[in-house]
Amino acid sequence: MPLIEREHLLSQLTDLYATAAAGRGRVALVDGGVASGKTELVDALAEQAAAEGALVLTAACSLAESTIPLGVVNQLCHGADLRLDVAVRDPDASTLRHDDARLLEDVCRLLLDLAADRPLVVVVDDVQFADPLSLQALLYLQRRIRAARVLLVLSGCVSARPAGAAFHAELTRQPHCKHLRLLPLSxxxxxxxxxxxxxxxxxxxxxxxxxxxxxxxxxxxxxxxxxxxxxxxxxxVGDAFVHAALACLHRSDPRLLDVARAVAVAGPRASTDLVAALADVTPAATRQAVAALAEAGLVDGHEFHHPAVRAAVREDCPPGELTALRHKAARLRHDSGAPAAEVAEHLVAAGEPVEPWAVPVLVAAADEAATHDATAHALDCLDLALASTADPRERAALEADLVRLHWRAKPANTLRYLPSLLDAARNGHLDTADALLLARSLAWHGRYQDAEDVLAAVDAEHSDPDIAADHRATVAWLHHCHPTESAALPQVTGSTGSAPPRLPLDRAEEVLQRARPGDTLLVAAWSALRALISADRLDRAAHWCDRLHEDADRRGTTSWRAVLEDVRAAIALRRGDLAAAQRHATTALDTMSAACWGVAIGSPLAHLVLAATLAGHPEQADEALRRPTPPALRQSAFWPRYLWARGVHYDAADRQQAALADFRAAGDLAVRWDVDDPSGLPWRVDLARVHVRLGRPERARELVTEHLALPGADSPRAKGMGLRALAAACAPKQRQAVLSEAMDLLHASGDRHELAHAFADLSQTGQALGEFGRAKMMGRRALQLAEGCHAGLLRKKLQPLHDALDERDGGAVDGLAALSDAERRVVDLAARGHTNREIGHKLFITVSTVEQHLTRAYRKLGISGRSDLVPIGPTEEVFA
Structure with a gap:
């Protein structure tokens, strides 16, 4: 190692050697931090002195040999081929006996005799580890070399050990001693x-x-x-750096290692008193040790320069000792009034059961961690608290808190706590909020009877409005999960119907305004979003879905993200955006495992089957239908929707009998369980279409009549779908009028997919009536809409019909392409029902000009008049 920034020290040592060689003995104390280059410096001097003819005697001290009496003196004598008979009975003696003094006198005389012939250099490295008697011998020698050709060089962290301060003082008070200190490199x-x-x-x-x-x-x-x-x-910073840092500690005084371990455990915010108590040394000794660690380049205050070194120092500590240090740190921090989070950090790191005083500390720390979305740490705190108590009520409350946290990220993990929580509920060890949580969790995982038993023991009336709201949401959730036994729930809820009333829109908005992913009941927010969708309040549902999803992403609440993706799929299906629906449903299923979804997996699966089928991806729908589902799904309100989606898939694959069976089964369950929804679950509409294709128009009309008579069927979407199905069972002339009304309603509803079907039906009707120009325009608009909403199934059916019309008469298509921009604008407004005067006012042209544009457009399109027109603006303009 080059002597960088040590050159001046070597020069000073060289000068000392020259003085000593001239007959004026000198002592050099080379001091510095651990691994600062002291050994390299004195070795350089030794080599230089030996090259100049000096006799060099060396001794290397070590902690392992620090208890061997006169071990250093023996090394020096061995180097000079001198025999020394040492008989010291007390290895810890710090003073010389009479016999020992005579022996050292003889040694000094022999060494001084050696210096008579040539200069003598005595080098003792790591002198802080010299045994006490050898230290006395070195002091004995240094007092006798004033007029000898001897240079005594002592290197090491002299003040690191308890006896070092006295030795340093005695050594440096002599005028012929030079103190050289190595500083860290700049x-x-x-x-x-x-x-x-x-x-x-x-x-x-x-x-x-x-x-x-x-x-x-x-x-x-x-x-x-x-x-x-x-x-x-x-x-x-890799293995070499970490190993070097540990080597620095193990080469130093043991107290330095103890303090380093205490600092590593206590952390950067720890006080000197805490570190001192952990290391079991005085505060003064702690400050000295911390200063030595800083000089060694390991710490800045109580913080290691790199976290890898701090981790390595902890790992280097014997396991039992490390655990004891962590528990000791926790108790010291607790007794000093530290926040629960800081105390819990030490307890969790120890990883072993704690004393009773620490359980409430862990619970408080878990609450704080959960508030800051540190879910993993909160779980660790609660797991340790649970392992540290045997009190049944305390265990039940801890397990309920664990269930709440697992609901955020992985609901499947709640399964492990359900049996013990169920026992706690039966023994009266759960409070109301925890009992409601247990009931919801049991229902989610299909344990309906246990859920209802727990709910039956809960008082429906509660003075706390939050718990009362939780009770209502829990009852609604159980009805949704298990409507087959809903007759048992009125005894609990006091209601009289077979199912709780649907959530009013103002109440749904209130629930969503209060919702916060991870803290609010997921099932309550989901129910509120379903209520908005069922009422065709898609913009509001999308607004809340986006806000909550953003919050769920930020807080890392996986269960909310998954459910909200499913809601997005439902909204996209209502709007006819099949690609988005398929994407969101797939994301929902990928975000959370099947075990985590429980019986609720029926919702994203149904959305994926519908979207994939209508988008023309039957293989993806088949794959979704092959996914395993829990048996309890068949008893939940998710099952009718799943059956309806499967029926749509069967119908698209021309498996009409299978489709009929699923539509009927879905309808029977929907009616029996009071979840019949003409807009969200239009099973009668699809069943009617199958009957039309099977030649049963009368039965189809009966089904549509039932559909249109349902509450909620007056919404534009539900009524538009019903009229479309009714038109299919009518004669062509009557069908055209019904379809026109359906088209207006579906246009108002915003469902592009259903509107595309209405245009397709009008095209087929026009073809049946021989109105081929109109049929072509309707078909073209249907294709545009189908492409816009990625309706591959409809596009596949429409293309042959459109091609056939093209082959029959290409004039209308050519004419449509030949329309000028002004003619296109006039035709589009006329098709939307505007009068010539209104068109002129909108386009700032005269009525006469409007009439001229229309006349030319009729000729180019090959149609007879205004009644054959359809809107021809861009697809998105349909919803302007």
Whole structure:
């Protein structure tokens, strides 16, 4: 190792040697931090002195040999081929006996005799580890070399050990003693050292960060260079650096290692008193040790320069000792009034059951962590608290808190706690809020009877409005999950119907305004969003879905993200955006495993089957239908929707009997369970279409009549779908009028897919009536809409009909393309029902000009008049 920024010290040692060689003995005390280059410095002097003819005697001290009496003196005598018979009975003696003094006198005389012929250099390295009697011998020698050709060089961290201060004072009070101190390398010095390993450019770039990481410790700088040889991008802290840091500690005084471990456990915010108590040393000794650690380039105050070193110091600690330190730190922090989070950090890191005083501390820390979305740490705190108590009520409350946290990210993990929580509920150890949580969790995972048993024991009336709201949401959720046994729930809820009333829109908005992912009931928010969708309040549902999803992303609440993706799929299906619906449903299923979804998996699966089928991806729908589902799904309100979606898939694959069976089964369950929804679950509409294709128009009309008579069927979407199905069972002339009304309603509803079907039906009707120009225009608009909403199934059916019309008469298509921009605008407004005067006012042209544009457009399109027109603006203009 080059003597960078040590050259002046070597020069001073050389001068001392010259003085000693001239017959005026000298003592050099070379002091400095761990691994600061002391050994390299004195070795350089020894080599130089030996080259000049001096006799060099060396001794290397070590902690392992620090209890061997006169071990250092023996090393020196061995180097001079001198025999020394040592008989010291007390290895810990710090003073010389009479016989020992005579022996050392003889040794000193022999050494001085050696200096009579040539200069003598005595080098003792790591003198802080010398045994007490050897220290006395060195002091004995240094007092007798004033007129001898002897240079005594002592190197090490002299003040590191308890006896070091006295030895240092006695040594340095002599006028012929020179104290030389090695300081850490400067940033320029680090750069010079790195230049020995890297190119000048890399060395300059590394100098500042390497100095910050190493504190100027040469050994740590070399270790950084070793770790950085591969990338040469930025100084890398790897195994070499960590091992070098540990080596610095193990080469130093044991108290330094103890303090370093205490600092690693206590953390950067720890006080000196806390570190001192952990290391079992005095505060003064702690400050001294911390200063030595800083000089060694390991710490800045109580913070390690790199977290990898702190982790390595902890891992280097024997396991039992590390656990004891962590528990001790926790108790000390608790007794000093530290926040629960800081105390819990030590308890969790220890990982072993704690004393009773620590359980409430862990619970408080878990609450705080959960508030800040540190779910993993909160779970660790509660798991440790649970392992540390045997009190049944305390365990039940802890397990309920664990269930709440697992609901955020992985609801499947709640399963492990349900049996013990169920026992706690039966034994009266759960409070109302925890019992409601248990009931919801049991229902989610299909354990309906247990859920209803728990709910039956809960008082429906509660003075706390939040708990009362939780009770209502829990009852609604159980009805949704298990409507087959809903007759048992009125005894609990006091209601009289077979199912709770649907959530009013103002109440749904209130629930969503209060909702906060991870803290609010997921099932309550989901129910509120379903209520908005069922009422065709899609914009409001999308607004709340986006807001909640953003919050769920930020807080990392996986269950909310998954459910909200499913809601997005439902909204996209209502709008006819099949690609978005398929994407959101797939994301919902990928975000959370099947076990986590429980019986609720029926919702995203149904949305995926519908979207994939209508988008023309039957293989993806088949794959979704092959996914395993829990048996309890068949008893939940998710099942009718799943059956309806499967029926749509069967119908698209021309498996009409299978489709009929699923539509009927879905309808029977929907009616029996009071979840019949003409807009969200239009099973009668699809069943009617199948009957039409099977030649049963009368039955189809009966089904549509039932559909249109349902509450909620007066919404534009539900009524528009019903009229479309009714038109299919009518004669062509009557069908055209019904379809026109359906088209207006579906246009108002915003459902592009259903509107595309209405245009397609009008095209087929026009073809049946021989109105081929109108049929072509309707078909063209249907294709445009189908492409816009990615309706591959409809596009596949429409294309042959459109091609056939093209083959029959290409004039209308050519005419449509030949329309001028002004004619297109006039035709589009006329098709939307505007009068010529209104068109002129909108376009700032005269009525006469409007009439001229229409006349030319009729000729180009090959149609007879205004009644054959359809809107021909861009697809998105349909919803303007």
């Amino acid at each position: 940033r320029d010095g680090v750069g010079r050292l790195l230049a020995e390993r890297f190119t000048p450019e890399v060395a300059r770039r590394f100098a500042a960060p390497a100095h910050a990481l190493s504190g100027g410790n040469p050994m740590l700088v070399h270790a950084l260079a070793d770790d950085s040889l591969v990338t040469q991008d930025v100084p890398a």
